[in-house]
Amino acid sequence: MDRSVENIHLLMVKDNLEFKEIELLEGYKFVAYSSGLKDKWVDIQLNSGHILEREEGENYFEDVFLKKEKLLEELMIFIESPNGEIVGTGAIWEGKHFQNDKKREYRLHWIAIDPKHGGKGLAKALVSKLLSIFKDKKMGEGLYLSTQTCSYVAIKIYQNFGFQPYNLKEDSVGWSIVFQKLNER
Secondary structure (H helix, E strand, C coil): CCCCCCCCEEEEEECCCCCCCCCCCCCCEEEECCCCCHHHHHHHHHHHCCCCCHHHHHHHHHHHHHHHHHHHHHHEEEEECCCCCEEEEEEEEECCCCCCCHHHCEEEEEEEECHHHCCCCHHHHHHHHHHHHHHHCCCCCCEEEEEEHHHHHHHHHHHHCCCEECCCCCCHHHHHHHHHHHHHC
8 A cells, every 4th residue: 555645535346257266375375254353454454554543443343344243254354374474354345335236235345465475466366265255155246345546556456357447537536546656567
């Protein structure tokens, strides 16, 4: 996450379930949420810059995720490194932006990789795994995600999985920033 970039909220949509599956790097493994992983989730969000204060993450986790802990066990996953450290996380979660759209009831949510483990394709494998879970559970025909301009590197990953900018015209300032940053890379 590039905090030097103006932070503008953006949405991306995926209206089909087609994608190229990406395997997790050898030695790493996916683990499902289990009680006690809240602190690991907060650590990853802090380390990746998605949140700036521990209390913010703890409050969000308790107010949103723990209210539906049974769902967490099915829809939140973590990545464990070869030495047993939890280094990534992501979830499929109920959406709030498209309340009456059956094609966008769910979203990819809070995807993050500890920067010490960045550049290894872990985020790509995580998105692939989440999309596979969504597809296997027959949760819908499409989904969306919420992102921000300072996550332009992640936006490129999402585009490679078929997510498209939503409200391109209305959010033209934000999308212009993203496209400019991606062209500089």
